[in-house]
Amino acid sequence: MVRLFKGSSGVVKFTRGFGQRGYALPDAPWLVVAWKELLEAFRDRRTMLNVVLLPVILMPVVISLPALMLNPKTIPPKILVVVDDPGGMDLARRMKSLRNESGALVTVVSGGGNFTNLILSGEVDLIVEIPKGFYENVSSGRTGELIYYYDPYGARSSVAMGIVQEVVNQYSEEVLRERLRAINVSEEYIRPVVAVAKQITSTGGEATTSDIITAMVLPMMVGLIAITGAGTFAIDMIAGERERKTLEALFTNPVSRGQLLMGKFTALTLLSLVSGLATLLSALIGVLFAVSSASGYASATAIPQLMEPSRLLYLSFGILMTVALGGLTGNAVMVTAASFAKTFKEAQQYVGFLTLVLVVPMIAIPYAPQSLYPVLRLLPVSSLAMFARDMIVNPGELGAVISSLAASILYLIAFLWLSARMFGRESVIFG
């Protein structure tokens, strides 16, 4: 593995065929440059790590890990029910039956005692105490009090509480119904107002929270990884080539700056797409995995809805465009930044800062007020985030899509022009 990515004979042999392809390339300098850049990318450990390995391995982990961790079936929460009131045994038995439904490990003990140290030692995630007099209160029309002992920092404590609370609510409602029957009052009578929420979406379907999060966050992540993944390669192409002192020789060829840059951008765009799609694919796998393993607890509607053919087409197109535009714009910015830097390290610092500048608007967009949207569609960076939003969350608004797309393309051209201006400068060749 290590050898493979050190540009040693292993990977060289593996890519030799692609190298031989060079002979038959057509007489188009930008294609020749793209060929060479890709060849170098395959042999660069850093690039391969960022473009392929990172998204493929990291994304499913990032997405499915929290869901897996919180899923009671992965690591069942341990619940201890301490019954200090014989009348509470009925409720305790219901809790015990949770084991079959959720996989929670429920232990019931009778008689009092102090078990709180079990929480601190992590042996138990939640203790439910049914204190003396509980049943007496419940059956005589008063409020019966249960006590939860839990760890406020433990995620599984909250999960356990959620599970137990369902049983408690059910029990409480049964008691309530009995009480109402006894005094001949209907359930409606004690619930005078109820709000019914109806979702309005342009697709007509119902959006679930996970649906929205998936639709909103996914393209952002994909765009981001596309930029940062190919970002190291963008640095390598400019600052790296200067550091290795190959730029001067390159510029002795009868090829214009524009052609050289075009070849480099072609390779960059290809890598961005690969990186973006790898991210997307592994993210989808992560989501599928998380949803399927959490079925019954998390909503499983997100995936079928995303998989609807028309929706999927729109979504894929939106993501592809976001990745391509974002990748290209990001890379043009990186190339410009890398042209300022003398070394790979220096360029990396610029790029790190720029990535932050690029990411903040992406994250902030979902929280921006609607009235700002027309402006956001025209500002740099946010225009791209808005395009992703318009394409994926709110499809159908053609004018919005066009304005954000046009603005994004305009910024892309501006940055491309800037990077071309920077690229040919003497200070870029000789530092």
Place this chain on the structure above:
Amino acid sequence: MVAVEAISLTKAFGDFLAVRDLSFKVEEGSVFGLLGPNGAGKTTTLRMIYGVLRPTSGTARVMGVDVRENPLEVKRMMGVLPEDTGVYPRLTAEENLIYFGKLRGMEEGRLRRRVDKLLDILDLSEKRFVIADKLSRGQKQKLAFARAILDEPPVLLLDEPTLGVDVMSAREIRRMIGEYASSGRTVILSTHNMWEVERLCDRIAIISEGTLRYEGSREDLERLAGEKEFEDIFVRLVRGETVGKAV
């Protein structure tokens, strides 16, 4: 016919003048040597001629084409071996040649033949599939030389072509330079090696501190050196002293 002409070439880095008002002419089919101490401005002069540095003033013409007006046309006629070889460390020896050959528009069959031949002549055949990072200093230099003459351009610019190359290979490179010129093409090279200049160059320019101190044929220089050590003449020329009456 004049193949390369430097016309009042001047280059300033900030307020430091690296090359001052340098003019010379190189005849087609000849080898022209730029001689001078470290920092004299040899590399800077060559860089201005092959179009990667923009002259502060003055210009250069290659086969009558002005490098400032038409840099791509000039680059098409020139093969260059830069001071830092500029070999791509992650490409194999062969791929390094393919890259430049294709950038210069070479057709597949001819490129294959040239690559085979040059790797063979320069004793690099067994390094064909080895990435350049793993080549020795001299092997990189030879590879860069092969790259410069790959498409047999009419003009060759070589910045210290035998630097770090072993005796056998240096001899081979020198032989190839001589052969190149006798086939009617033109070579300009810079070097510290006086012996090399004596053996190889038809005309010689000595520069120091960015200024031309001497320009003349090898015979002229030999005549000057006749009485004294060649090296001694060089030192005095570099200092800006006049030597003999021939200058």
